Amino acid sequence: MQASTLNVEQIRRVFRSIAKAMKEKSDELRILDAACGDGDLGITVTKGFTAIEKRLDELVGEPPGRLLRTLGITFNNAAASTFGVFFATACMYAAKSIKEKDLITVEDLCAMLKSAGDGIATRGQAKVGDKTILDALVPAQQAAASAAEAGGTFSEVLAVAATAAKKGAESTRELLPKKGRARWLGEQGKGVLDPGATFVYMFLDACCDALKFQSEEQVVP
Numbered sequence: 001m002q003a004s005t006l007n008v009e010q011i012r013r014v015f016r017s018i019a020k021a022m023k024e025k026s027d028e029l030r031i032l033d034a035a036c037g038d039g040d041l042g043i044t045v046t047k048g049f050t051a052i053e054k055r056l057d058e059l060v061g062e063p064p065g066r067l068l069r070t071l072g073i074t075f076n077n078a079a080a081s082t083f084g085v086f087f088a089t090a091c092m093y094a095a096k097s098i099k100e101k102d103l104i105t106v107e108d109l110c111a112m113l114k115s116a117g118d119g120i121a122t123r124g125q126a127k128v129g130d131k132t133i134l135d136a137l138v139p140a141q142q143a144a145a146s147a148a149e150a151g152g153t154f155s156e157v158l159a160v161a162a163t164a165a166k167k168g169a170e171s172t173r174e175l176l177p178k179k180g181r182a183r184w185l186g187e188q189g190k191g192v193l194d195p196g197a198t199f200v201y202m203f204l205d206a207c208c209d210a211l212k213f214q215s216e217e218q219v220v221p
Contacts, residue, residue, distance in 0.1 A: 005103040006154065008064050012056050015071060017210035018203065019049035019056075025202050032195040036177060041195050044079040048087065051078030064104050068095035068112075083196065086120050086133060093119030106148045106157055113141040113161065131175040136168035136197035140204055155211050162204040169197040 006014075023046050030042025055074045059067055072091025076084035094112035098104060104112075117137045126132045128139075143164035147157040172194035 004153075005105055006064075007103055008062060008067055009060075011064055011067060011104065012059065014207060014210040015067075016053060016056055018206045019053045021206035021209065022049050022199075022202060029195050029199060029202075032193055032198055035192045036195070040081065041083060041199070044081050044083050045199070047079035048075035048084060051075060063100055063102055065095040065098050065100055068092070068098075083199075086124065086196070089119045089123050090116035090137075106152065106154055109154065109157060110141065110145045110148050113137070113144055117141050129175065131172045131177040131194045131197075133194075133196035133200055135172050135175070135194060136165040136200035139168040140165035140200065155208060158204060158208040158211060162201060162208050165197075165201040165204050169193055169201045172197050 026042040026046045028042075029045055030039055033039050033041035051074050052071050055071065059070060062070065068091045072088035072095075075091075076088040078084075093115040097111040097115035098108050101108065117134060120133055120137065121127060124132065124134075126134055128134050140161040144157045144161040147160040152160065170193065173192065174190055175194070176190060177194070
Protein backbone atom coordinates (compact mmCIF):
# COMPACT_ATOMS: atom_id res chain seq x y z
CA MET A 1 0.00 0.00 0.00
CA GLN A 2 1.34 3.41 -0.95
CA ALA A 3 2.17 5.95 1.77
CA SER A 4 -0.14 8.81 2.60
CA THR A 5 2.82 11.16 3.08
CA LEU A 6 6.26 11.85 1.63
CA ASN A 7 9.25 13.00 3.63
CA VAL A 8 12.09 15.22 2.45
CA GLU A 9 14.44 12.31 1.69
CA GLN A 10 11.86 10.79 -0.61
CA ILE A 11 11.33 14.16 -2.28
CA ARG A 12 15.09 14.49 -2.79
CA ARG A 13 15.14 11.09 -4.51
CA VAL A 14 12.16 12.06 -6.66
CA PHE A 15 13.91 15.25 -7.78
CA ARG A 16 17.07 13.32 -8.60
CA SER A 17 15.06 11.03 -10.87
CA ILE A 18 13.23 13.97 -12.42
CA ALA A 19 16.51 15.74 -13.14
CA LYS A 20 17.87 12.72 -14.99
CA ALA A 21 14.67 12.26 -16.98
CA MET A 22 14.37 15.92 -17.96
CA LYS A 23 17.96 16.11 -19.14
CA GLU A 24 17.19 13.18 -21.43
CA LYS A 25 14.26 15.19 -22.86
CA SER A 26 16.33 18.32 -23.50
CA ASP A 27 16.77 17.72 -27.25
CA GLU A 28 13.04 17.30 -27.74
CA LEU A 29 12.41 20.55 -25.89
CA ARG A 30 15.14 22.31 -27.87
CA ILE A 31 13.52 21.32 -31.16
CA LEU A 32 10.10 22.50 -30.00
CA ASP A 33 11.51 25.78 -28.75
CA ALA A 34 13.41 26.38 -31.98
CA ALA A 35 10.13 26.21 -33.87
CA CYS A 36 8.56 29.06 -31.89
CA GLY A 37 11.37 30.78 -30.01
CA ASP A 38 15.16 30.93 -29.82
CA GLY A 39 15.72 27.23 -29.23
CA ASP A 40 17.50 27.60 -25.90
CA LEU A 41 15.04 25.70 -23.70
CA GLY A 42 16.94 22.43 -24.09
CA ILE A 43 20.15 24.08 -22.89
CA THR A 44 18.29 25.77 -20.05
CA VAL A 45 16.80 22.47 -18.89
CA THR A 46 20.16 20.70 -19.06
CA LYS A 47 21.98 23.43 -17.11
CA GLY A 48 19.22 23.86 -14.57
CA PHE A 49 18.75 20.21 -13.74
CA THR A 50 22.49 19.51 -13.71
CA ALA A 51 22.78 22.19 -11.04
CA ILE A 52 19.85 20.69 -9.14
CA GLU A 53 21.49 17.25 -9.17
CA LYS A 54 24.63 18.70 -7.63
CA ARG A 55 22.78 20.79 -5.06
CA LEU A 56 20.65 17.90 -3.83
CA ASP A 57 23.67 16.40 -2.08
CA GLU A 58 23.96 19.55 0.05
CA LEU A 59 20.32 19.62 1.12
CA VAL A 60 20.02 16.54 3.30
CA GLY A 61 17.47 17.11 6.05
CA GLU A 62 16.09 20.40 4.72
CA PRO A 63 12.30 20.69 5.14
CA PRO A 64 10.38 20.21 1.86
CA GLY A 65 9.47 23.89 1.57
CA ARG A 66 13.05 25.08 1.93
CA LEU A 67 14.21 22.31 -0.39
CA LEU A 68 11.82 23.50 -3.12
CA ARG A 69 12.78 27.15 -2.73
CA THR A 70 16.47 26.32 -2.91
CA LEU A 71 16.10 24.09 -5.95
CA GLY A 72 14.09 26.73 -7.80
CA ILE A 73 16.71 29.38 -7.13
CA THR A 74 19.48 26.94 -8.02
CA PHE A 75 17.86 26.21 -11.39
CA ASN A 76 17.51 29.88 -12.28
CA ASN A 77 21.02 30.78 -11.10
CA ALA A 78 22.47 28.06 -13.32
CA ALA A 79 20.27 28.85 -16.31
CA ALA A 80 19.16 32.46 -16.00
CA SER A 81 16.34 32.95 -18.49
CA THR A 82 12.63 33.66 -18.71
CA PHE A 83 11.95 29.97 -18.24
CA GLY A 84 14.35 29.83 -15.31
CA VAL A 85 12.42 32.64 -13.63
CA PHE A 86 9.13 30.80 -14.14
CA PHE A 87 10.57 27.54 -12.81
CA ALA A 88 11.91 29.34 -9.73
CA THR A 89 8.58 31.13 -9.29
CA ALA A 90 6.68 27.84 -9.44
CA CYS A 91 8.99 26.29 -6.85
CA MET A 92 8.80 29.25 -4.49
CA TYR A 93 5.02 29.54 -4.65
CA ALA A 94 4.69 25.78 -4.16
CA ALA A 95 7.02 26.00 -1.17
CA LYS A 96 4.99 28.83 0.34
CA SER A 97 1.84 26.70 0.18
CA ILE A 98 3.33 24.03 2.45
CA LYS A 99 5.18 26.39 4.80
CA GLU A 100 7.48 24.45 7.15
CA LYS A 101 5.80 21.04 6.98
CA ASP A 102 8.04 18.00 7.36
CA LEU A 103 5.66 15.60 5.62
CA ILE A 104 3.73 16.20 2.41
CA THR A 105 0.24 14.81 1.83
CA VAL A 106 -1.65 14.31 -1.42
CA GLU A 107 -3.68 17.39 -0.54
CA ASP A 108 -0.43 19.33 -0.11
CA LEU A 109 0.65 18.19 -3.57
CA CYS A 110 -2.56 19.61 -5.04
CA ALA A 111 -2.03 22.88 -3.17
CA MET A 112 1.53 23.05 -4.49
CA LEU A 113 0.36 22.61 -8.09
CA LYS A 114 -2.26 25.31 -7.70
CA SER A 115 0.13 27.72 -6.04
CA ALA A 116 2.74 27.11 -8.74
CA GLY A 117 0.18 27.94 -11.41
CA ASP A 118 -0.99 31.04 -9.54
CA GLY A 119 2.59 32.25 -9.25
CA ILE A 120 3.34 31.79 -12.92
CA ALA A 121 0.05 33.45 -13.93
CA THR A 122 0.85 36.44 -11.73
CA ARG A 123 4.44 36.86 -12.88
CA GLY A 124 3.74 36.22 -16.55
CA GLN A 125 0.40 38.03 -16.64
CA ALA A 126 -0.94 35.03 -18.56
CA LYS A 127 -3.98 32.78 -18.55
CA VAL A 128 -5.12 29.50 -20.06
CA GLY A 129 -5.42 29.91 -23.83
CA ASP A 130 -2.38 32.16 -24.19
CA LYS A 131 -0.25 29.20 -25.33
CA THR A 132 1.99 29.02 -22.27
CA ILE A 133 2.93 26.72 -19.42
CA LEU A 134 -0.50 27.36 -17.91
CA ASP A 135 -2.29 25.48 -20.69
CA ALA A 136 -0.83 22.29 -19.20
CA LEU A 137 -0.38 23.24 -15.55
CA VAL A 138 -3.91 24.47 -14.83
CA PRO A 139 -5.65 21.35 -16.24
CA ALA A 140 -3.12 19.21 -14.37
CA GLN A 141 -3.89 20.96 -11.10
CA GLN A 142 -7.63 20.65 -11.61
CA ALA A 143 -7.39 16.96 -12.48
CA ALA A 144 -5.13 16.33 -9.48
CA ALA A 145 -7.59 18.02 -7.12
CA SER A 146 -10.46 15.87 -8.41
CA ALA A 147 -8.41 12.69 -8.08
CA ALA A 148 -7.36 13.62 -4.55
CA GLU A 149 -10.95 14.28 -3.53
CA ALA A 150 -11.79 10.78 -4.80
CA GLY A 151 -9.13 9.32 -2.48
CA GLY A 152 -6.31 8.89 -4.99
CA THR A 153 -2.77 8.03 -3.90
CA PHE A 154 0.27 10.10 -4.86
CA SER A 155 0.92 7.95 -7.93
CA GLU A 156 -2.73 7.97 -8.97
CA VAL A 157 -3.07 11.72 -8.55
CA LEU A 158 0.15 12.41 -10.43
CA ALA A 159 -0.79 10.01 -13.22
CA VAL A 160 -4.10 11.83 -13.70
CA ALA A 161 -2.31 15.19 -13.56
CA ALA A 162 0.27 14.10 -16.13
CA THR A 163 -2.46 12.87 -18.49
CA ALA A 164 -4.31 16.18 -18.17
CA ALA A 165 -1.07 18.09 -18.72
CA LYS A 166 -0.36 16.10 -21.87
CA LYS A 167 -3.83 16.84 -23.21
CA GLY A 168 -3.38 20.50 -22.31
CA ALA A 169 -0.01 20.66 -24.03
CA GLU A 170 -1.46 19.06 -27.15
CA SER A 171 -4.25 21.65 -27.18
CA THR A 172 -1.65 24.40 -27.67
CA ARG A 173 -0.88 23.18 -31.17
CA GLU A 174 -3.67 25.25 -32.71
CA LEU A 175 -3.45 28.22 -30.36
CA LEU A 176 -1.97 31.58 -31.27
CA PRO A 177 0.92 32.51 -28.97
CA LYS A 178 0.13 35.63 -26.96
CA LYS A 179 3.14 35.87 -24.65
CA GLY A 180 6.92 35.91 -24.99
CA ARG A 181 8.96 35.84 -28.19
CA ALA A 182 6.56 33.38 -29.79
CA ARG A 183 3.81 36.01 -30.03
CA TRP A 184 5.72 37.73 -32.84
CA LEU A 185 5.19 34.66 -35.00
CA GLY A 186 1.47 35.32 -35.28
CA GLU A 187 -0.26 32.71 -37.43
CA GLN A 188 3.09 30.97 -37.93
CA GLY A 189 2.92 29.99 -34.28
CA LYS A 190 0.06 27.62 -35.02
CA GLY A 191 0.80 23.95 -35.60
CA VAL A 192 3.54 23.78 -32.96
CA LEU A 193 3.21 22.55 -29.38
CA ASP A 194 4.12 25.10 -26.75
CA PRO A 195 7.47 23.99 -25.29
CA GLY A 196 6.68 25.26 -21.79
CA ALA A 197 3.40 23.36 -21.65
CA THR A 198 5.20 20.29 -22.98
CA PHE A 199 7.79 20.67 -20.22
CA VAL A 200 5.01 20.57 -17.61
CA TYR A 201 3.74 17.26 -18.99
CA MET A 202 7.24 15.79 -19.11
CA PHE A 203 8.00 16.97 -15.58
CA LEU A 204 4.83 15.50 -14.08
CA ASP A 205 5.28 12.28 -16.02
CA ALA A 206 8.85 12.00 -14.71
CA CYS A 207 7.61 12.68 -11.17
CA CYS A 208 5.01 9.95 -11.53
CA ASP A 209 7.63 7.47 -12.75
CA ALA A 210 9.97 8.40 -9.91
CA LEU A 211 7.31 7.67 -7.28
CA LYS A 212 6.80 4.17 -8.67
CA PHE A 213 10.27 3.32 -7.39
CA GLN A 214 9.53 4.43 -3.83
CA SER A 215 9.36 1.20 -1.84
CA GLU A 216 7.14 0.70 1.19
CA GLU A 217 10.23 0.48 3.36
CA GLN A 218 11.09 4.07 2.40
CA VAL A 219 7.63 5.37 3.21
CA VAL A 220 6.88 7.34 6.34
CA PRO A 221 3.41 6.23 7.57
